[in-house]
Amino acid sequence: MPLNLKNFINTQTFNSKMNDFQDLEHIEGVSISAVCANLYTKRRDDLVMFYFRDGANYASVYTQSKIISENIKWNLNIKSKKIRSLIINTRNANAFTGSDGYKGLKEIAKEISIQLSEKQKKDEDYPKKISDNEILFGCTGTIGEKYPTEKIKKSIPELVKKIKYVQNKPIWMKAALGIMTTDLKPKLAMEECKIGNAEVKIYGIAKGSGMIFPNMATTLGYIFTDADLSNDILSKLLKKNIDTTFNAITCDGDTSTNDMVSFFSTAKVKNPIINNINDKKIINFDKALHSVLLNLSKRIVADGEGASKFITVNVVKSKNDKEAKKIAFSIANSNLVKTAIAGEDPNWGRIIMAIGKSNVDINLKELSVQFGKIKIIEKGELVKNYKESDVAIYMKSQSIDISINLNMGLKNFTAYTMDLTKKYIEINADYRS
Known part of the structure; x- marks a missing residue:
């Protein structure tokens, strides 16, 4: 999946250079794909998928706006303990779209579950059937416009076909570019640390430039680790660190209907079992997570709409x-x-x-x-x-x-x-x- 340099031009990031960003490479258990679903008038990647072939533990924080998007409603209704896929579209917020917007997500989730289940049969020794209840959505863009269900559904086969199991810096960059709206620069961050004697990675991407003001979360942020951590520990770590990072930034004082920050654990590194966030073995991980969240948060502010300072x-x-x-x-x-x-x-x-x-x-x-x-x-x-x-x-x-x-x-x-x-x-x- 080569990096399409047109994305830099079409999203006004042509002045960005690859060496301006950290070297996010492979993180076991995370697969990425990005395609153009023609959601914009100009061609650019506008649909991104993260696929967890063995599932991932997860935790999320969402906007506290009294009006929330249909994808936030969908995510809040997910009861599965593991997530198989996260899919993010730009250009359309799927907010104030009512039952049609929610129905669209249901149709897309069904198509994703079919396509990924087939991929499981093709690629896995012990394939699993993937349920639409194991899929999270991120949506960003204009509020109140009809959700482009058919365009996104038609793009799912290509999105699944282009999944890459081994990641590198250009692929992470492609994903970060693919979730942007008015952003001028992609936002990526990473840290490596130890839990006990086990070396683990924490990678993250985010988007945000306007409508940024904290009220639990402030934008779209997605954090990934290969550490083995439960949903409960992920949730407590995320909530602990969000207040002084994503909840410490503001661009314009406006809180979005779509804000979300999600944290995924693929459990591919067999670190010591953590049952309490006050466990001394997780101190360095806690600090590294805060560093990634703060790094992404500051990048959002620095890239605020029209910002010069x-x-x-x-x-x-x-x-x-x-x-x-x-x-x-x-x-x-x-x-x-x-x-x-x-x-x-x-x-x-x-x-x-x-x-x-x-x-x-x-x-x-x-x-x-x-x-x-x-x-x-x-x-x-x-x-x-x-x-x-x-x-x-x-x-x-x-x-x-x-x-x-x-x-x-x-x-x-x-x-x-x-x-x-x-x-x-x-x-x-x-x-x-």
């Missing part, structure tokens, strides 16, 4: 996590803050405004604010040697760090966001054209 908002010494998070996101979601940063304006008053509107009680006499290493507010007052020209120079940086010290407790929270530029308006004004 990556912004980190650190709130430290808060009374509790909840209040630290409220202040961090009050700043990160403020259009006035984001436009000032886009214009490289050292208007620290907008930070003060955002802290104030968070509705968190603070001791103003203890408040400190700094941009990068430049201290602006100390104990609630403008520092005596403050020079706006120094901050103006700092604002020209591509990465902007804003630090808020409340000096009221021991809890911290870091949010990640991007600036708001004219390009964001252009992208979203022309999104469906």
Whole structure:
């Protein structure tokens, strides 16, 4: 399955180079395929399949929006303990499509189960019949448009035919490109670590550029490991690490109907059995998983629609996590803050405004604010040697760090966001054209 360089051009990623990304290679038990189902007017890969020939344990977190897509409804109804396939389409969110959208997934799942069951007969010594209850869906794109059931169904035979059992970097790149919508760059990350003495891999891909704000999850993210971990352990690890990674980012303050992050374990590495996430043998795995999730999350923010600057908002010494998070996101979601940063304006008053509107009680006499290493507010007052020209120079940086010290407790929270530029308006004004 060669890498189609047209995908780079058609998805505006022609400036990306392969060496900008980590070397994701083969991970035992995961197979990948990507094809063009003609969901866009221009030819590009828009349908991606992950196939677990021996099944995979799994866990997912989903959007907490009160309006959810039909594929999220489907996934929530899955009762199987193992997943055989994950299929992701772009261009169409399958949200607000009602019974027709759900029926479409049912038809596609049936076709996938037939095709993969035949592949099992062809390739396996002890073939298994694959059920449509062992298939997860990811959908992304425009809300409210008729779901392209027939186009996707017709593409399933080709998708199954092109499955590659041995992976390499171009194949992972092809999959990451295939799930993109308004993204400019594919998002991939990896870590290797040990559980006990067993070496394991954690690979991940994600998509997201707009409609990004956390509410359990924030975009589409898919994580894979060859470690042997139960559904329960996967779920606890994912929920533990999601709050400071995928739930710590915002591009525009909007939560999608389709958000999901899923974590799959092929159990191909026979590591020590883990029954508790506090087991010392899984400490390094826990850290590696957080690293992969944070890496993907930051890539989403850096590739935010129209973004020219990556912004980190650190709130430290808060009374509790909840209040630290409220202040961090009050700043990160403020259009006035984001436009000032886009214009490289050292208007620290907008930070003060955002802290104030968070509705968190603070001791103003203890408040400190700094941009990068430049201290602006100390104990609630403008520092005596403050020079706006120094901050103006700092604002020209591509990465902007804003630090808020409340000096009221021991809890911290870091949010990640991007600036708001004219390009964001252009992208979203022309999104469906």
